[in-house]
Amino acid sequence: MSELSDEAKLQIVGGFLKESPPGEINDVFNDVRVLLEDEALLENGVTSCFQEYNLEQFATVVPPGQQHQVILSKYGQLDGERFVDPRSGTSFVVDHIRHTASDAQPADSHGSSEPYRQALDTASIAYIEDHYPDGTATVYGGEQLVLAIVDNKYNPNNFWNGRWRSVWITQPGATEVTGSLKVNVHYYEDGNVQLTANKDITFSVTDSGDPQAFAKAVIKQIAKAESDFQVALSEKFAEMSESIFKALRRALPITRSKINWDSIATYKVGSEISSK
Known part of the structure; x- marks a missing residue:
């Protein structure tokens, strides 16, 4: 270079x-x-x-003085380096290379939307604990209510890593919720294969003016939508395994003769003996 x-x-x-x-x-x-x-x-x-x-990619950091993780996203970015932690009501500076947070300061509240944000945040914590082994959720307030979710599964010893991301957007008093789901998995043992899947979803809920009831209704619909997406992915993999992937495999080795796997070890031992 x-x-x-x-x-x-x-x-x-x-x-x-x-x-x-x-x-x-x-x-x-x-x-x-x-x-x-x-x-x-x-x-x-x-x-x-x-x-x-x-x-x-919804990277996460632990804000100064806190025990919970916060998702870094455009929805919580105050400027280039400073982000908001809505749960603790603070903002902090991020070192994007080292994934560290510092310089915590009080952040402005979200005004009239704060009861809805808090209710959705509380409901999302319970949802994450029930459905995601290592998940993190952050709920942002303001003119919009934004629920961001991320969960990562890293298994480098077996040569694969994966990430789930979803974001759900609505407004206090609104009935429509829009969502986007993304999955990315990388397999790299003796090769390099990546799976990328995404889906956009819209559903409706009823807002009676009770933030807790609204949050419960939103989370119930989110749980159904994300579960349906996961089931659809599993069904598609099963279908591909029986069709596309099967068609890619060679029915017979290049010799056009089936391999007698029970005799492979014998063949190897015999060749070693004959070479001595």
């Missing part, structure tokens, strides 16, 4: 970073560090890439 300009190098590196599979951005970062061979250029040039990646 020595013949490229610094701008071109950073553009290439940024492309790699922003396309990193779940849980693997640090591995990609270390790989491009070796390729670039310019530590100062890398440190100064990739911060924006990490920020974009963190917001798109």
Whole structure:
């Protein structure tokens, strides 16, 4: 890459970073560090890439002085580095490369929408505990109510990682809720296969003016929508396994003769004996 300009190098590196599979951005970062061979250029040039990646992928941090995680997203971004934690009513600064939070300060409340936000936040905590092994939910208030959900499953020892993301948007007093669900899984044992699936959903609820009842109704519909999406994915995988994937497999080895698997070990032992 020595013949490229610094701008071109950073553009290439940024492309790699922003396309990193779940849980693997640090591995990609270390790989491009070796390729670039310019530590100062890398440190100064990739911060924006990490920020974009963190917001798109719903990265999480623990705010200063808190025990819960907060999702980093455009819905909670106050400026380039400062984000809001609606649950604690504070804001904080994020180091996007190191995934750390600092400089906690009081944040403005969300006015008349705060009772709805708190009710939806409380209902989402119970929902996450029941449905997601390592999930995190953050509810933002204001003119809109936004519920963001993320759960990650990293299994590098078995060469796969995955991420679930969903976001649900409504307004206090409104009856329509719009949602977007995204799943990304990466398998990389002796290959490189990625699954990406997404779906947009809209449903209606009734708001009687009771924030707790409204939150309960919204979460009930979200649970059904996300469960239906997961079931549909499982059914599609089963269908593909019996059709597309099966068609990709060779019915016979290149010799056109079936392998006698029971005799494979014998063949190997015999060849070792004959070679001595």
